[in-house]
Amino acid sequence: MIISYPGLSKLKTKEDIQKLENYLPLLENLVHNVDLVSSNRHMTCWISDLKIRWSSGLTSSSIFHLSGPKFYQINDLHFELGMSLFLYGAMLRERALEVLSTNLVQSAILFRKASGVYHYLSHEVLPPYRVHCPQKGLRKQLLL
DSSP states (O other): OOOOOHHHHHHHHHHHHHHHHHHHHHHHHHHHHHHHTTTOHHHHHHHHTOOOEEEOTTOOSSTTOOSOOOEEEOOOHHHHHHHHHHHHHHHHHHHHHHHTTTOHHHHHHHHHHHHHHHHHIIIIISGGGGGGSOSTTHHHHTTO
8 A cells, every 4th residue: 555645745846946956056156166276186186086976766776676776977067067957957847837736826937947947057057068969860869
């Protein structure tokens, strides 16, 4: 038997959004300052020693879920910023869907905010990485 608490998921989404709203300015400030001193040899060594790990909720490491989620490790602050912004946009969208039936104005505000996050991500954060993407067949790879 599965017991569900509908109010709990809404509260968790709201709390996660608040956590991200606290984390993102700190991360953006860190990325900006690291970029300013990226020519410093000590800073380059420190950054290369970072261990940033992400897991996907869409995959697991085994069929029986015995060993938990599979973690992906990329040692790059810009990747962390991109993933955090994407997560923030997704959480805003999720929250907008939660309040859609009860508060249309709040839902529209949250959808606009999520749209702004994705716009910022696509126009400011991701463009420098387009040089690393293969142009031929990119549309096919992205299933567009």
